[in-house]
Amino acid sequence: xxxxxxxxxxxxxxxxxKNAEDYAIRQMNHVWHQGGAYALLGPSGCGKSxxxxxxxxxxxPSEGKIKFDxxxxxxxxxxxxxxxxxxxxxxxxxxxxxxxxLAFPLRNLKYSKDRxxxxxxxxxxxxxxxxxxxRRANHLTADEKQKVSMGRGLVRDDVSAILFxxxxxxxxxxxxxxxxxxLKQIHEKFNITMVYVTHDQLEASTFADKIALMYEGxxxxxxxxxxxxxxxxxxxxxxxxGSPGMNIIEVSVGDSKAVFDDIEVPLSDALIKExxxxxxxNIKIGIRPEFIxxxxxxxxxxLTCDVLDVENLGTYKILTLQLGLxxxxxxxxxxxAAPVNKANISFPKExxxxxxxxxxxxxxxx
Amino acid sequence: MNLKVKNNxxxxxxxxxxxxxxxxxxxxxxxxxNYSVQDIFDQNSAVFVGTEWYRELxxxxxxxxxxxxxxxxxxxxxxxxxxxxxxxxxxxxTKGKMASLCLVVLAMPLLIPWNxxxxxxxxxxxxxxGLMGAFLNGIGIDYNYAANPVDAWFTVLLMxxxxxxxxxxxxxxxxxxxxxxxxxxxxxxxxxxxWSVFRYIQLPKLQSVLVIAVLLRFMDSFMIxxxxxxxxxxxPGNSTTFLSQxxxxxxxxxxxxxxxxxxxxxxxxxxxxxxWLFFTTITHLDNKR
Numbered sequence: 137x138x139x140x141x142x143x144x145x146x147x148x149x150x151x152x153x154k155n156a157e158d159y160a161i162r163q164m165n166h167v168w169h170q171g172g173a174y175a176l177l178g179p180s181g182c183g184k185s186x187x188x189x190x191x192x193x194x195x196x197p198s199e200g201k202i203k204f205d206x207x208x209x210x211x212x213x214x215x216x217x218x219x220x221x222x223x224x225x226x227x228x229x230x231x232x233x234x235x236x237x238l239a240f241p242l243r244n245l246k247y248s249k250d251r252x253x254x255x256x257x258x259x260x261x262x263x264x265x266x267x268x269x270x271r272r273a274n275h276l277t278a279d280e281k282q283k284v285s286m287g288r289g290l291v292r293d294d295v296s297a298i299l300f301x302x303x304x305x306x307x308x309x310x311x312x313x314x315x316x317x318x319l320k321q322i323h324e325k326f327n328i329t330m331v332y333v334t335h336d337q338l339e340a341s342t343f344a345d346k347i348a349l350m351y352e353g354x355x356x357x358x359x360x361x362x363x364x365x366x367x368x369x370x371x372x373x374x375x376x377x378g379s380p381g382m383n384i385i386e387v388s389v390g391d392s393k394a395v396f397d398d399i400e401v402p403l404s405d406a407l408i409k410e411x412x413x414x415x416x417x418n419i420k421i422g423i424r425p426e427f428i429x430x431x432x433x434x435x436x437x438x439l440t441c442d443v444l445d446v447e448n449l450g451t452y453k454i455l456t457l458q459l460g461l462x463x464x465x466x467x468x469x470x471x472x473a474a475p476v477n478k479a480n481i482s483f484p485k486e487x488x489x490x491x492x493x494x495x496x497x498x499x500x501x502x
Numbered sequence: 503m504n505l506k507v508k509n510n511x512x513x514x515x516x517x518x519x520x521x522x523x524x525x526x527x528x529x530x531x532x533x534x535x536n537y538s539v540q541d542i543f544d545q546n547s548a549v550f551v552g553t554e555w556y557r558e559l560x561x562x563x564x565x566x567x568x569x570x571x572x573x574x575x576x577x578x579x580x581x582x583x584x585x586x587x588x589x590x591x592x593x594x595x596t597k598g599k600m601a602s603l604c605l606v607v608l609a610m611p612l613l614i615p616w617n618x619x620x621x622x623x624x625x626x627x628x629x630x631x632g633l634m635g636a637f638l639n640g641i642g643i644d645y646n647y648a649a650n651p652v653d654a655w656f657t658v659l660l661m662x663x664x665x666x667x668x669x670x671x672x673x674x675x676x677x678x679x680x681x682x683x684x685x686x687x688x689x690x691x692x693x694x695x696x697w698s699v700f701r702y703i704q705l706p707k708l709q710s711v712l713v714i715a716v717l718l719r720f721m722d723s724f725m726i727x728x729x730x731x732x733x734x735x736x737x738p739g740n741s742t743t744f745l746s747q748x749x750x751x752x753x754x755x756x757x758x759x760x761x762x763x764x765x766x767x768x769x770x771x772x773x774x775x776x777x778w779l780f781f782t783t784i785t786h787l788d789n790k791r
Binding site for chain 1: 682684685687688690691692693694695698702703705706707
């Protein structure tokens with residue numbers, strides 16, 4: 137059982153970091169609850185793997201504390217932390233059989249032979265490795281090897297969290313889906329905290345109950361996949377999640393409206409007040425391509441724009457529209473007729489998000 | 503489908519290679535075979551003697567003794583240099599200036615010509631003026647490689663270890679560097695001991711370079727000539743006379759071309775056989791299960 141707390145965590149690979157850019161992890165406070173299935177999602181180089189290595193103890197953080205169940209573990213080595221980690225490339229002990237590979241962590245814990253046999257067979261069943269137990273590990277295929285790597289983590293009773301560092305990178309696409317399901321089953325069966333690092337939003341949302349989205353060394357949003365989609369707290373979340381990403385447009389704010397390129401989008405007074413309180417010039421509005429309404433006839437609030445391109449992607453269509461100087465993407469259903477030349481669109485109020493200094497502003501927020 | 507080649511002129515293209523191989527390997531080797539079955543008196547008189555030289559040589563105590571010495575020497579070299587080389591490679595720094603410095607220092611003995619190595623140790627070990635010899639005598643150890651066979655063996659072995667351990671260490675070092683970090687990290691998380699890391703990660707990954715190291719060191723040590731020749735001249739007595747020196751004495755010193763040729767072939771076959779044995783056992787270990 138472990139609840140993992142990160143308190144004021146920061147890490148730099150440089151000995152004397154000078155400014156914010158020198159940090160791979162910047163001042164992070166976060167809690168991973170016991171038994172959760174979490175995904176750590178973000179682009180390459182955002183600090184995901186660094187964070188994972190700090191949790192497992194392969195790296196020591198430059199600043200801040202990491203606590204397991206309230207106990208600080210900063211100075212504990214990985215082998216003292218009850219944590220398993222699965223790496224991007226499968227790690228198997230080549231000279232051993234699959235059985236010996238799976239038994240290895242248990243032998244290091246000095247378990248009795250019977251206990252090892254029982255445990256290894258149990259895990260081999262779950263991972264469908266039963267037939268391979270007496271094969272040498274270096275003759276296995278990549279996905280079998282990766283299963284062995286995972287098995288070495290699962291086999292230990294003392295493990296309270298398993299960390300996955302993009303474990304499916306080397307696996308064939310048709311096997312990825314199966315392994316991911318397997319992981320999900322294992323999670324349900326063993327009630328282990330799992331943190332899964334990936335840069336693939338689909339992988340993250342199928343595996344995890346909650347996604348932590350990382351950007352430039354920080355977790356910018358932590359929530360269920362749907363929350364990240366419907367209510368991005370940061371422009372990067374809007375941009376990174378969804379395909380295509382959120383339309384984000386830089387605006388200036390006037391009376392009850394946001395203005396860009398002579399186009400006016402009405403905003404509520406409460407929102408305008410919030411924006412003004414922030415006293416910043418970096419104001420953006422964002423709306424997901426899925427939530428833009430395409431109207432047949434212009435209405436009082438609709439905007440007219442040129443249709444630049446229509447992509448038919450089978451189950452849906454993507455329109456590229458010219459609105460003022462901005463290009464915006466709209467996603468419509470396959471059976472909905474695509475407008476020709478001119479399109480009338482409107483931004484439904486509930487889906488129009490406003491960002492000041494890249495962070496979401498809400499009506500009546502404090 | 504008929505894949506048979508109609509135009510046989512293509513064979514001319516391999517002719518240069520055939521000629522080079524013939525003149526560099528096949529003809530000299532066959533000459534030796536030819537000599538080994540004849541008793542040659544002068545340019546015009548030679549008698550075919552069949553396997554006589556072979557039978558005589560195999561019963562010759564000179565060959566038997568130096569063969570025993572040679573195997574003892576090569577085994578000792580392998581037993582010392584392989585583990586020592588692995589140990590040195592494991593202890594070397596992995597990055598930074600120190601790593602480059604270590605590599606340069608290690609490579610130095612390999613750059614010194616064989617007979618110079620012999621000369622260096624000949625002087626280094628001298629009981630009267632040599633740094634090592636005089637020192638050992640100074641602290642009360644009676645050491646004289648020119649008079650005492652045990653001392654001579656010790657010095658020859660030490661010289662070979664000094665000269666060639668670097669090669670094993672450098673090969674192992676490159677092997678160790680090719681192991682991805684993830685293996686060490688996984689082992690840490692699996693709570694593997696330092697010994698387990700060596701036994702199950704480093705040693706298996708070193709296997710292919712170790713095959714090369716063992717083969718090279720075996721062949722080289724089995725054919726050693728210049729270093730002991732300069733250092734001890736094969737003495738005292740015949741105590742450090744190894745196979746190649748026995749052969750040289752026979753071929754050049756006594757001009758027994760027939761027996762010398764037979765000796766060469768036996769020598770060659772032994773090297774070939776032992777190398778093959780090493781190679782097949784080590785590579786078969788891998789596919790056992």
